Each structure stands twice: as structure tokens, then as C-alpha cells.
Amino acid sequence: GENVEQHPSTLSVQEGDSAVIKCTYSDSASNYFPWYKQELGKGPQLIIDIRSNVGEKKDQRIAVTLNKTAKHFSLHITETQPEDSAVYFCAARRSERGFAGGGNKLTFGTGTQLKVEL
Amino acid sequence: DTAVSQTPKYLVTQMGNDKSIKCEQNLGHDTMYWYKQDSKKFLKIMFSYNNKELIINETVPNRFSPKSPDKAHLNLHINSLELGDSAVYFCASSQEAPPRADTQYFGPGTRLTVL
Numbered sequence: 001g002e003n004v005e006q007h008p009s010t011l012s013v014q015e016g017d018s019a020v021i022k023c024t025y026s027d028s029a030s031n032y033f034p035w036y037k038q039e040l041g042k043g044p045q046l047i048i049d050i051r052s053n054v055g056e057k058k059d060q061r062i063a064v065t066l067n068k069t070a071k072h073f074s075l076h077i078t079e080t081q082p083e084d085s086a087v088y089f090c091a092a093r094r095s096e097r098g099f100a101g102g103g104n105k106l107t108f109g110t111g112t113q114l115k116v117e118l
Numbered sequence: 119d120t121a122v123s124q125t126p127k128y129l130v131t132q133m134g135n136d137k138s139i140k141c142e143q144n145l146g147h148d149t150m151y152w153y154k155q156d157s158k159k160f161l162k163i164m165f166s167y168n169n170k171e172l173i174i175n176e177t178v179p180n181r182f183s184p185k186s187p188d189k190a191h192l193n194l195h196i197n198s199l200e201l202g203d204s205a206v207y208f209c210a211s212s213q214e215a216p217p218r219a220d221t222q223y224f225g226p227g228t229r230l231t232v233l
Contacts, residue, residue: 032220038159041226042226043224043226044161044224045224046222108160108162110160111160
């Protein structure tokens with residue numbers, strides 16, 4: 001099955017700096033890679049996702065890059081703000097029509113606690 | 119206008135008891151999930167239902183029994199609760215039929231504490 005590793009487990013940055021979180025995956029058939037933000041006491045919220053047919057996607061201060069050959073993808077947050085402080089999760093899945101072989105199962109990384117300090 | 123809702127938000131109970139957690143989504147999605155998040159924040163899928171049919175069962179003890187009365191609801195019943203069942207349980211939903219599949223939307227979670 002799929003295995004997703006995520007680094008670092010904790011990340012502390014100064015307000016206004018950039019933050020980068022990296023993930024690797026094992027299943028070369030995975031083709032969908034979402035990133036979730038989980039604030040204290042809340043459920044994970046999707047912040048950005050990327051599919052394997054593109055190498056980069058950007059949404060304001062957030063960007064995600066994907067290297068299919070190396071099987072790794074990264075989240076980049078620029079101009080960090082205190083409200084960016086949260087736990088971030090990467091995930092990977094193999095999207096298929098139908099559900100044979102667990103194709104719609106989302107495998108999560110272990111999470112990164114991001115702290116943005118004033 | 120809540121998308122995925124769960125009840126209760128907190129559940130404190132004694133070992134050996136039986137308890138249920140309810141989940142409802144108003145997004146019109148056809149697939150629902152239960153995840154368990156342990157004390158180290160690790161998120162792991164437990165079950166998935168598509169159109170009321172079980173499609174994923176991740177070797178969860180049979181003390182856990184999901185029930186989907188309709189596409190919008192997926193409840194989780196746990197028998198003979200153990201200390202190790204203490205965790206936060208998240209419900210999620212997604213639309214698996216094309217053209218847009220994959221994105222899973224999570225509920226606010228239910229924190230279960232077994233004493």
C-alpha cells in the first residue's frame with residue numbers, strides 16, 4: 001500500500017518568512033496530492049491540492065510543487081502570518097473510477113506543527 | 119450551512135460501554151468516511167461507504183460497526199469500549215463520481231475519552 005512520509009514534524013518561523021513542508025510517497029500510481037490544515041480543536045481543511053498532470057500550483061501565498069520522478073511534493077507558504085499556525089498534513093491517493101484495490105483511499109503524512117512567531 | 123457535522127463533539131465514557139457517533143453531510147456527496155486521529159495526530163482511515171455500500175474496511179476490530187442508513191449519514195457504533203479507543207474520530211465525505219472526484223471534506227471531530 002501507499003506510504004507517505006512528511007518532514008519536518010515541527011517548524012517554527014518568524015512572521016513574514018517562508019515555510020516549506022516536504023512529503024514523499026511510495027506508490028508510483030498515486031496521482032492526487034492534497035494538503036490539509038488542521039487548527040486546534042477543528043477538523044482538517046483542504047487548502048490546496050495538485051494532480052499528477054501538473055508540476056506546480058499556486059493560490060495566493062500558498063503553492064505546491066510535485067516531482068513525480070522523485071515521488072515527492074512540497075507545500076510552500078510565503079509571507080507567513082500568525083494565523084498560519086496550525087498542523088499541516090500532506091496526503092496521497094490513487095484516483096480511479098470504481099473502488100477496486102482501495103483506489104480511493106487517502107493516505108496521510110504524519111503532520112507538521114507550524115508555529116509562526118511575531 | 120454546516121457541510122459535514124458530527125455529534126457529539128465530546129464523549130466521555132467508561133471501559134466496556136457501548137457508544138455511537140453520528141455523522142451527516144449536506145453536500146450531496148456519495149461517499150463517506152470515518153478516520154481515527156490518535157494522540158500523536160496521526161490520521162488513519164477506518165471505513166468508507168459509497169452509496170450506502172461498504173468499500174473500505176481497514177482491519178478495524180469488529181467492535182466498530184459503521185452504519186449508513188442513507189447517502190447523507192454514516193454512523194459509527196463502538197461496542198465494549200477499551201482504553202485504546204480514546205482518540206478523535208473524524209467523519210468525511212467526497213463526491214466520487216466524475217467529473218470531480220477526490221476532495222474530502224472533514225467534520226469537526228468527536229473526541230472520545232475512555233476511562
